[in-house]
Amino acid sequence: MAHMHRDNGKSLKLALIITTVFFLVELAGGFISGSLALISDAGHMFSDVLALLLSLGALTLATQLPTKDRTYGFLRAEIFAALINALLLIAVSTGILWEAYLRVQNPAPVQGLLMGVVAVSGLVANIAVAFLLHGSHNLNVRSAFLHVVGDAISSVAVIAAAIWISLTGQTLADPILSGIIAVMIMFSAARILHETLLILLQFTPRSVDFDVVVADMASVAGVSGVHHVHIWSLSSDINILDAHVYSCERDAGKIEGMKREIKKRLENYHIRHSTLEFECEECSDCEIVEPVHNSLEGHDD
Structure with missing residues (x-):
């Protein structure tokens, strides 16, 4: 887990540097050329910068050890960062749509050649950053990756x-x-x-x-x-389960063996953190879920 965080952190830092530099290039190019599409692309790239900052900060927090006051540490920080990133994308998209509407009503001159040259440089930067972030299972990093992919697609469109x-x-x-x-950005944000x-x-x-x-348990x-x-997720790559297990077995050693077998099976579903409470009598407030029965009744407790 620590190695994965280090790899993600290194990729995010490098991606942040590249994105910041080319955000400034696109913003300047957009104003000089008069291209709203280029400015919009720069705005999207600016959201990439913020997304990467949030992701890097959340990833750093997530590596801090738990304490008595924070027994889970800051593992949920990455989820909040992903949430803020998504809301930020929606806000940026809304602003772009409004400005596009105004430009349709009153078209402005655009320097196509300069617009294209700057867009190509932005595309190169996006491809490099996407390559750095590609393949992570971390939802926080994936949200930053989607920012960059959306920006790369928009750069292609700006070139066209x-x-x-x-x-x-x-x-x-x-x-x-x-x-x-803007619509494309909104779809990625919604996901x-x-x-x-x-x-x-x-x-x-x-x-x-x-x-x-x-049924497997x-x-x-x-x-x-x-x-x-x-069953729930603490973060994008940590699933947790807690359950009551009913068994008539009285031998402590055999019960421990059952517990180990259940935990081993749970790993097949990427559930590596589980709390199992064994009971030798049926709970008075719930129904037992037999191996062949539908188990949704117990899920709503």
């Missing part, structure tokens, strides 16, 4: 618009393209926002089939049933 404006002189392509970029809310509301992770997990030799099952 620059070529069109240079050949035809039709500057209306600039605000229209800006609106398309991240959805995933972060699922984690913050402690829903069962989408990668985990609740019924299959419970209940099929362990000696287990008569499973109930009070709760």
Whole structure:
């Protein structure tokens, strides 16, 4: 886990440097050329800078050890960073859409050649940063990666618009393209926002089939049933489960063996943190979930 955090942190730092430099280049190029699409792309890149800063800060916090007051440490910090990133993307997109609408009403002159040259440099930077962040399973890093991918796509579109404006002189392509970029940004933000809310509301992770997990636990030799099952994510790469296990077994050694077997099986579902309470009598406030029965009743407790 610590090695993974170090790798993510190194990639984020390098990505932050590259993105900041090319944000300034695109912003200056947008104002000089008069291109709203280029300024929009720079605005998106600025959100990338903030996203990377948030992600790096959250990743640093997440590595701090737990204390008596913070028994989970700051592992949830990355989820809040992803949430803020998503909301930031939506805000940036809304501003771009409004400015694009105004430009459609009153078209402005655009220097297509300069616009294209700056957009190409921005695309190169985005590709480099995307390569650095690609492949991480960390939701926080993935949110930053989506920022950059969206920016790379918009850079390609800006290049195409620059070529069109240079050949035809039709500057209306600039605000229209800006609106398309903004909609694309909103879609990527919505995906991240959805995933972060699922984690913050402690829903069962989408990668985990609740019924299959419970059935697998209940099929362990000696287990008569499973109930009070709760599965959630502490962060994007840490799934947690707690459950009551009903068994008539009285031998402490055999119970310990059942516990080890259940935990081993849970690792197949990427659940490496679990709390199992073994009971020799049925709870008075819940129904036992037998191995072959549907287990959703216990999930709502």
